[in-house]
């Protein structure tokens with residue numbers, strides 16, 4: 209259980225981060241992990257609670273609390289403390305497919321739910337996880353796990369994001385022959401072309417893909433299923449199909465002037481930047497996208513923050529980030545108690561960088577855009593924005609954000625990045641497979657099930673759950689693999 213008095217003896221300590229003005233010089237990761245000895249003391253802080261909320265992964269107050277993968281957190285924390293790194297890796301691998309991804313990008317639902325977080329600082333479980341997996345890679349313990357026997361069953365996984373990769377890894381290790389189809393030029397989904405390189409270096413994805421290939425998973429890239437290859441063809445060729453295409457349908461801002469040049473969806477912009485970096489082996493930085501421009505990011509969430517950090521690196525003249533909702537409180541509100549996910553103000557890496565460069569927080573709350581204004585060449589140059597206030601809708605009784613009359617103003621905006629969330633799956637794929645979708649256009653299944661309305665077709669990840677997190681995508685991929693395996697073999701041992 210770590211050290212019985214560890215949480216009293218040692219303070220929480222996490223990786224050293226480079227100062228914002230230093231790290232914006234490139235797109236590299238900027239966290240230097242603790243030494244192994246210091247990381248051990250972080251393991252010592254775990255109390256092996258009788259009810260360890262850290263690994264519960266349950267829904268509380270409409271938000272997830274604790275690890276959705278049910279990682280064996282108290283066990284691995286103890287193994288970190290006692291320096292049993294190999295055993296820690298083996299225990300972590302029981303529940304997790306890709307700790308190297310989540311230990312970099314997860315918001316750490318485990319830490320938010322940690323008992324130490326009730327009136328102190330949580331155990332540094334996320335960084336313990338990173339130390340475990342990176343030690344395992346360094347020591348050569350992460351080896352391809354090839355199945356001893358092949359079942360003769362074939363599976364096509366559509367989409368190579370974390371859900372598709374997790375499903376493919378599990379099913380291949382079980383002995384089925386798995387082919388992953390990906391429309392993009394590189395595998396990884398939003399791990400590759402959504403999350404920026406400074407948060408998750410793409411060599412980390414390549415390292416895992418190489419292992420999966422050695423294990424026997426085949427990757428077919430640049431192939432858009434439903435366009436380049438027919439659904440019927442895949443259903444003829446494979447025993448099962450797993451749809452893991454993500455919630456790739458971005459929410460638009462439909463206001464006058466939207467057709468102006470220089471307005472991008474966040475994912476398209478972030479993907480363009482990463483692709484240019486990768487194609488040039490990091491020799492070419494696409495400064496022309498944002499250098500010297502007034503950047504307007506619409507959306508106050510994590511994707512918006514990634515746009516802020518990327519624009520700062522590209523040399524933007526100014527960065528403004530609009531958020532419709534009110535500024536969250538600094539401390540938990542009374543109706544948001546532990547171990548619920550804390551709905552509190554978070555200043556993320558991109559915002560920290562904008563503050564360092566421009567001297568102020570880029571976020572403006574309770575504000576939206578009502579019009580984009582273009583110059584004579586059709587390029588966006590300004591945006592009309594308006595303040596919002598909360599008001600009860602007479603018909604539904606729900607609180608709505610409505611414009612405050614007379615609060616309109618015009619701000620400069622030469623590059624606009626829309627980071628307003630996603631609206632579910634893309635119609636051409638669901639139509640191609642004739643699978644039923646729900647009101648949010650996510651692929652429909654029974655609760656806690658992964659079989660779609662079409663026999664032999666399964667689904668996982670954001671395409672099923674709606675826009676979510678990497679950790680949920682991995683869980684969905686692993687659960688869908690179980691469902692597929694059971695449908696093929698009559699039972700599952702996954």
Ligand SMILES: Cc1cc2nc3c(=O)[nH]c(=O)nc-3n(C[C@H](O)[C@H](O)[C@H](O)COP(=O)(O)OP(=O)(O)OC[C@H]3O[C@@H](n4cnc5c(N)ncnc54)[C@H](O)[C@@H]3O)c2cc1C
Nearest residue numbers: 367369370371391397398433453454669670676677678681
């Ligand atoms: C900018 C951004 C930053 C994010 N940052 C974080 C973060 O820091 N932490 C976190 O936990 N979550 C983050 N998320 C959310 C997280 O990335 C997603 O929840 C997760 O990637 C979903 O995984 P998935 O496998 O379901 O889908 P995706 O990752 O979206 O992958 C789907 C894949 O399917 C492919 N595809 C789609 N249709 C077809 C087709 N017809 N044929 C072939 N291939 C197809 C797509 O090209 C894509 O590669 C972020 C999301 C965005 C947009």
Ligand code: SF4
Nearest residue numbers: 254255257262322323
């Ligand atoms: S809740 Fe925190 S202290 Fe308790 S077992 Fe989990 S990580 Fe350890």
